[in-house]
Amino acid sequence: MPDSQLAPDITEIPPPPSETDSLSRDSPDPVLAAERAHLTASRVALRAMREHAEGLSEDAAADWVSQQTLRGLLDQRIAALADHPDTPLFFGRLNRDADDDLPPTLHVGRRHVHDQASKPLVVDWRAPVSRAFYQAGPANPMGVAMRRRFGYQGGELTAYEDEPLTGDSPLGQSRILTEEIERPRTGPMRDIVATIQPDQDDIVRSDLAQTVCVQGAPGTGKTAVGLHRAAYLLFTHRDRLTRAGVTIVGPNRAFLAYISSVLPALGEVKVDQTTVTGLLGGHATPEDPAVAALKGDPRMIDVLRRAIWAHVSKPDEGLLISKGSHRHRVADYEVREIVAGLRGTTRYGPGRTALAQRLAHAVLVSMERRGESPDDRVQESVARSQPVKKLVEQVWPKLVPEQVLFRLLSDGDFLSAANRGAFTPEEHELLLWRKAPRSWKSARWSAADAALLDELADLIDRSPSIGHLIVDEAQDLSPMQLRALGRRCRNGSATVLGDLAQGTTPWSATSWDDVLLHLGIDGGAVTELTLGFRVPREVLDYAARLLPSIAPGLAPPRSLRPGAGSLTLRPAATDEALTEAVAAALAREGSIGLIAADDALPALSATLTAAGHAHAVLTPDGDADHRLALVPATLAKGLEYDHVIVVEPAAIATAEERGLARLYVALTRAVTTLTVLHTTPLPEALTD
Template identity: 35%
Template sequence: MSTEELREEQQFVSGLYARLDALREEAESTVQASLAQVGNGLQARLERDVMVAEQSGVLAALDAGENGLCFGRLEFRDGRDHRIGRIGIRASDTERTPLVIDWRAEVARPFYLATGHTPMGLRRRRHITTEGREVTALHDEILDLTDTTRTGHEAADADEVLLAALDSARTGRMHDIVQTIQAEQDRIIRAPHRGVLVVEGGPGTGKTVVALHRAAFLLYAHRELLAKRAVLVVGPNPAFLGYIGEVLPALGETGVLLATLGELFPGVTATGTDSAAAAEVKGRAGMADVLALALRDRQQLPEPGAPLIIEHDDGDLILDWEIAYEARAAAREADLPYNLARPTFAFHVIDALTHQLAERIGHDPYGGPNFLGPDDIAQLGKGVAVSAEVHAALEELWPTLTPERFVTEYLAEPAHLSAEDAAAIRRAPGAAWTPADVPLLDEAAELLGKDDSAARARAEAERQRSVAYAQGVLDVSYASRTYEFEDKDDEDAEVLLAHDIIDAERMAERQEEADHRSAAERAAADRTWAFGHIIVDEAQELSAMAWRLLMRRGGGRGARPARAPPPPPPPPTRR
């Protein structure tokens, strides 16, 4: 066996690690220098945070390359020579010459696909085995049978490297297979990004690890898209996620969210356990329609002949069945989620009560027109709209609901199910959430919608305050301008000041705080986040409701909230 070949590879690998250390030291120095900056302005903090975030990502990738930095070499018939590794590294020369090529690059594909029948231009393929930073073995495969040159490291068996990896000692963690990817695995890993890809196989055949390498490849090939939208990996339990948790970081990828189904509703951690019967009922596709019906039930009407009596300074207001029915019909006709339709219901009720009050106050006993003008009626309407008693009546008929409140109250009194199914899922309020509850919460959130009008109004008011403040600063800048450099014979100023180059709107925008969380961190906190790619392990175990949730996380159009049935017959004619 040639020791010269081994020595040559060791020399190259040692130089490669020296370059890795230099890059790591450079990134660490940049982080430390950024953290040491003393600027307290928003712009200085923004620049510092961006630099730290970028260099921290670089450090994570460099750390991932520590083990198995270079594991392959491709020698082409035309004289080209490429080293293959888990991350790409370039030299410090002006041409930034590639020293080792990332395994996901297209030029690295022959390392996994080339055969004696289809050599893909290769003369020789070399597998480099290392322990730490030491080269311990070389295995060469001759792909050009006309080449009689031998190194002494030719493998007796083409699968020798793969068998050695399979026979290696287990550590209790899932290993990456980047050095031993087979042709069939490579086709799965590099399959097109769009659409659904199902990987089938028996237990222990490597389905999960291939899927994780596919995630790493997609993050490499579609970096601009997936780095912004992140990748979601859904596992069956926390223990499994811990088991696979080191694979993607080892491949240089940290922009991935690993979660169980019970962790996919922000603010809720599912620690409870359902019976098999309860989980089965909750997971049925029909639960989407059941929840839609249950939510429709929450839109109440006063009993005919038993109106709600609302106290008012100018006499009681009567909220009867007819007023509520017409308001509810208008709200349902808007075809909006429950909480977003509620303002329509409230507007119609308030409008009806206002006219009721105006008719009472401005009534002409001699049959003439109402004494109140439009401005008077508008003022009465404002008083009705802010009445605590009116709001209490609205809350009774069309309560404001959160997904947590709605699902909790529904499970306490299940409806629209058989007696057996209702008994299976019934539970008292306060019980711990279960994984099967999370798809119900997600469905409820879609049905309810989120009325963020108040938050948007607050944000706009805050923006206007910031713009006004910025304008004040610019006004002070203008009033304090110097005339030292002013040329009386030249109308153009020689010195540009703040008010010359920026307006109040842009100045206010530049002072806004930026969100420096990673895409995965932001996705974990946002129920409406649409991931760029989703990997599901043990997909056959997911319920139909769980799939509805995941389709939304992928931005799928097939997971819209269920439709409730048509409205009931119209009300009887008023008397």
């Protein structure tokens, strides 16, 4: 463990028979008994806080709209105060010698809890005073004399570990911390609030205005860090982010299902979670990867811009408005000057509105020259008049993104005019639809098209922005997809997470500077996490043999867990070998992920069924609620299992252009053991 973690003796006894026992009298350890009593009191206080929130009424609001708003806030408050019996309310304690107004003893936990006298029983881990729990050490005790960690079994407090921080003795390894990190898991991802490391804590507590980009090797906790940063920012900037919103963007629905319980466990229930596909309209029609790569290329930016403005034509006639017995004329050259002055200086939609207003203003000038005194109401009337509407529609027609993209992909001449040499003739032919739909209304769009439609929509009208955006597996996004996300945090900030070595798309990024550039973010701080806590060293070192081939610029990751015996290689992928490996994993505690090339899953599922091993197959929607999950290699990214069985690595490596990167992902999903079954020879980097 890092030097900031201490490992003195652990005091541990069996859990008490029930929460209502007289702990301080019956327990063999008075300190543990007192802490259990404090846990019981904290749970009672949390229940009282929730009951108080449930008793509040929205009727205090003056009107129906305010009542509904207040009801929503109360519902969120009640949900945030839910007690999870298997989740400890606090995991640490600080004995402080700081000269301030805070209590000398503070329990640190997942949320704030106070008694009826408003005395804090548990301090939220995000509060400034709690930072010492993660950062304090002998060199800088931060006003802390002693740090105490608690061990739990289920929801029962069973052990504690004291760490004096005022002496000169070096800090050692914390057994409770190690056991919590290595604890087998089943079901969705857990929070890591009890085990956050100092370098992770620095990222979590970064300022809201600072965009943070985290390059994280497998097992370094980058996803958890991003989620905890969301919780921290919501705690620190509650009012602002409640209005502006926080959105998490993951690679697929299976990943979102896996992380879904983390923020609610921390008391945060109002965070949107989606995928890039979901954010951009749900378009996902299959497409040739070569074509998708072209559509994701940043050269499309200028092509789309020219395609939009090509719809504005040069007016060949003026404007005539009749008002009473008078006629007011705007000459054709004046109309051309107005259009030229607006073209390209604003977004297409506002430009269209401005054109009507400019034409109306020119008519008002004509009226004033006749001695009339028109006001703003007259200008609005003229702007909405039929002659103005007709001229605007001829010169500056109303557009929707689908209409423009349909024309671009189905009309070779129009694509050539918008292209202007940006793409080669061969690329031009690839971009064109070979068989175009009848109209833009019947077109079926791909995921790459969705990013182009979003770009066009922003060229027509400005996209709304959110307060904070968290993007995981960002290395897999195309420049055009990154631009779509960047528009959504134009007035906010972002947390960008990923691993360049795990890039598996044709357009995978090779530089985080490029990612930040396409997001449109200046001054983003790139932080690298290379120290792993979850993946055993033996497994991580084995997978890292692929790095020179897939990401030669990255430093090899390191793991704090030796994991001797965690890796098993079996040169046999027979049905018998598979069922033996699964049976061995089932005999141990924890979740199991069987990862293989996508097209191999039906046969593997049939083999497991024949052997009597109940299982679930992971789908893009995340439906694999079972201890034993069959995982398509294309959905494994971001997931984690205690025991992983990878079948035929060569099939994974050869299934796609960046198959070795996909294999690297599959090999690094293991938390406890990795078993590799293969009949086909392994990729060369893994044969030593």
